[in-house]
Amino acid sequence: MKIIKKESKLCLSCMQVHEVWTVQVEEESTFNQKKVKYLALYEYCNMTEEYIATEEMIIGNDIAMKDAYRKANGLLSxxxxxxxxxxxxxxxxxxxxxxxxxxxxxxxxxxxxxxxxxxxxxxxxxxxxxxxxxxxxxxxxxxxxxxxxxxxxxAARVLYAREANSYIKKAVLAQYAKEHMPPNAFGNTEPDFNKLVEVINYIASSSVTSLYLVKLIKMIWYSDALNYKRHGKSITGMAYKALPMGAAPIGYDQIVALQGVSYQEVEFADGIGYLFGADQDFVPHLLSDDEKASIDTVVGRFRDASKKAIIKTMHEEEAYKCTEPYCIISFDYAKQLSLS
Ligand SMILES: [Zn+2]
Incomplete structure (x- = not known):
């Protein structure tokens, strides 16, 4: 017998007011011809040495017994x-x-x-x-x-997207494991792919002109870096590599395939471009006001910038200049970001 609590009240056994114990007792019953062991709750009177079950305890103990039966038989509790x-x-x-x-x-x-x-x-x-x-x-x-x-x-769509995205998430996390990560590669934030999907949609719903892949991933980096500069943590928790065209999240080619990210394929003379748009009924649920404000600043700065212009700006950032080519960019450099 384990004492859960002691409370002075009317004892239903001796009908006097005294300290009544609530106790947990291991019981055994037979249900559907099977023996089940479970923990039952009772009130205990140490005058009469009797166990009494309140109405509520009778119901609770019956559920506890059946849950023990369910568990023993592989059924949901x-x-x-x-x-x-x-x-x-x-x-x-x-x-x-x-x-x-x-x-x-x-x-x-x-x-x-x-x-x-x-x-x-x-x-x-x-x-x-x-x-x-x-x-x-x-x-x-x-x-x-x-x-x-x-x-x-x-609710079902959110669950579905989360599930569909867990495979991509695993693949990207596996890529992290292969990289040499500097300290502060993630900007104090755990990689959050659902939030990344929101950031992409938030940018895409802000009437940004010609939002192709290169421009999009630069804007995501700027949003993470600016939020880090302002609040000491990035938004998405992505790690970024210094590629010739600027910072790019590791696994960016897989990230764009995340459920909830929409784009159109546009044919060019030199290949196919991916033009991003917002999900039709996009409403941000996960982004905080601070995070939205950081993205708004980035959108304000680059809304009409060409791909060339945004790459040029990126190339002048300390974060880019101080990181060896193809290495991971530390968020420490965000302090010197050209945006504030
Ligand atoms: Zn009593």
Whole structure:
């Protein structure tokens, strides 16, 4: 028996006011013909040496017992089921509708009723597969409110993009491992690819002229460097290499393939150019006001600059001049950035 708390109150065992203990006890019960061990909560009276369960404890202990059974049998716990639903920000009855189950099914699964294996598999799959969620949601469009539909779809799209991007993220992080990193290569920020996607969209939605790849990646570097200069940390956490055309994030060719980044291919005499545009319904969620202000300054400076002009400006930065060709640029140089 483990004492969780001691509280002076009316004891339901001896019916006197005294210090009542809340205790945790290991119990064993049989459920579905299987023995399960779990931790149950009780109130304990040390006068009568009795354990008493409040209404709330009876419900909690029943869930604890069933969760122990679920765990032993490879099923999602009631908490896991709640987490699946929270991923999509969806109500119990709407998720039940999407899955074609009775309205109260999920309410029961999140409490006292243990789901069968078939329903369990469906819940596991829906938790892991936002694309499938979107298909089911589309199918039930008429059955949920318009507002709820938009909210669930947005949550699923964010999850989907995050998943699609995790492969690219791994590939870029693997490239980092091969490079010689100077101190302060990331500008005090963990690489954040979702934020990078926002930075790209934020720049692209600021009516920048001819936003081709070279101009875009320069503007991302300037945004990170300026934010570092102002606030001591970069925005995206990308590491940049000193290439002949200026700073470029490691793995920039893969980064532009991130889900949520849109571009058009434009044919030129000397090859194909990638013209970036903002995602149609782009709204920044992750960028702080300070970060947006840094990007705004960079956009203000380079909005109409040609690729040549921005490369020329970059070549005059200390960060570029002081870094050996093809080496990683330290954010320490951001202090001398030409922008402030
Ligand atoms: Zn008592």
């Amino acid at each position: 009631s908490r896991d089921i709640i987490d699946v639903r929270r991923k999509y920000n969806i109500s119990q009855s709407d998720l039940a509708t999407l899955l074609g189950w009775g309205k109260k099914t999920l309410t029961r699964y999140e409490t006292h009723q243990v789901q069968d294996m078939a329903h369990n598999d469906i819940l596991v799959k829906i938790g892991d597969d936002p694309e499938w969620f979107l298909i089911l949601l589309e199918r039930s469009r008429e059955k949920v409110s318009e507002r709820a539909f938009a909210k669930y779809a947005e």
